[in-house]
Amino acid sequence: MSIKPESAAEPVRPPRPSVSGSPLKVNVEHFATANLPTRYGQFRIVAFKNDRDGKDHVAVIHGDVRGKQGVLTRIHSECLTGDVFGSLKCDCGPQLNAALEEIAEQEAGIILYMRQEGRGIGLANKIKAYSLQDGGLDTVEANEHLGFDDDLRDYSISARMLELLGVESIVLMTNNPSKVEGLEQAGIVVDERRPIKTVPNPHNYDYLETKRLKSGHLL
Numbered sequence: 223m224s225i226k227p228e229s230a231a232e233p234v235r236p237p238r239p240s241v242s243g244s245p246l247k248v249n250v251e252h253f254a255t256a257n258l259p260t261r262y263g264q265f266r267i268v269a270f271k272n273d274r275d276g277k278d279h280v281a282v283i284h285g286d287v288r289g290k291q292g293v294l295t296r297i298h299s300e301c302l303t304g305d306v307f308g309s310l311k312c313d314c315g316p317q318l319n320a321a322l323e324e325i326a327e328q329e330a331g332i333i334l335y336m337r338q339e340g341r342g343i344g345l346a347n348k349i350k351a352y353s354l355q356d357g358g359l360d361t362v363e364a365n366e367h368l369g370f371d372d373d374l375r376d377y378s379i380s381a382r383m384l385e386l387l388g389v390e391s392i393v394l395m396t397n398n399p400s401k402v403e404g405l406e407q408a409g410i411v412v413d414e415r416r417p418i419k420t421v422p423n424p425h426n427y428d429y430l431e432t433k434r435l436k437s438g439h440l441l
């Protein structure tokens with residue numbers, strides 16, 4: 223039986239990107255578009271294929287974004303535990319809800335849902351990192367203990383997706399300055415960063431504090 227990286231027992235290193243280096247060369251293609259009525263409002267969902275990570279990334283779009291400037295945009299990294307199961311260990315679920323709500327109120331806006339689970343280390347490795355955090359390590363130390371950098375994400379695929387959607391510039395909903403930097407390095411015009419606020423809880427307080435102190439998040 224072949225074991226894919228995300229289910230491997232030992233950490234498997236994804237290709238080293240990233241934000242601080244030159245943007246990766248990647249071909250991204252539109253694959254399919256469909257209507258997506260949601261409890262937040264009417265969206266369209268666009269699926270893309272790329273030749274780099276083999277993952278199906280999607281854009282969830284409200285209104286007409288082509289040719290527009292200052293399009294309100296959220297680039298959300300997949301978090302199965304937070305987005306689907308309502309985990310209180312992170313702020314991902316509330317951030318995704320807030321972004322969908324806010325974008326549905328705009329004339330036009332985009333959520334890129336990027337399959338960069340665990341800041342790029344994959345689901346199984348993230349759970350391994352969680353088990354180390356159960357033992358007292360923080361989120362950065364746990365990644366390092368497993369032999370990964372804190373953040374393996376690259377924003378080249380996101381940038382190509384935005385180009386294919388035809389947006390001229392974006393307002394990015396994020397607290398993470400390296401996301402802005404990564405997108406700009408990949409050629410996207412970011413007019414403005416808009417903070418995305420959630421209410422901390424006792425389970426994610428230390429995690430958010432580590433992101434602020436060690437990862438430079440503007441919380």
Ligand SMILES: Nc1nc2c(ncn2[C@@H]2O[C@H](COP(=O)(O)OP(=O)(O)OP(=O)(O)O)[C@@H](O)[C@H]2O)c(=O)[nH]1
Nearest residue numbers: 299300301312338339340341348351361396397398
């Ligand atoms: N490796 C690892 N990944 C985590 C952990 N907690 C959450 N994640 C992942 O982190 C990603 C979200 O990254 P964050 O740093 O919270 O936020 P961000 O997307 O960089 O910044 P914002 O735009 O402000 O939300 C998701 O892919 C989660 O699965 C953890 O303890 N370890």
Ligand SMILES: [Zn+2]
Nearest residue numbers: 301304312314
């Ligand atoms: Zn999360």
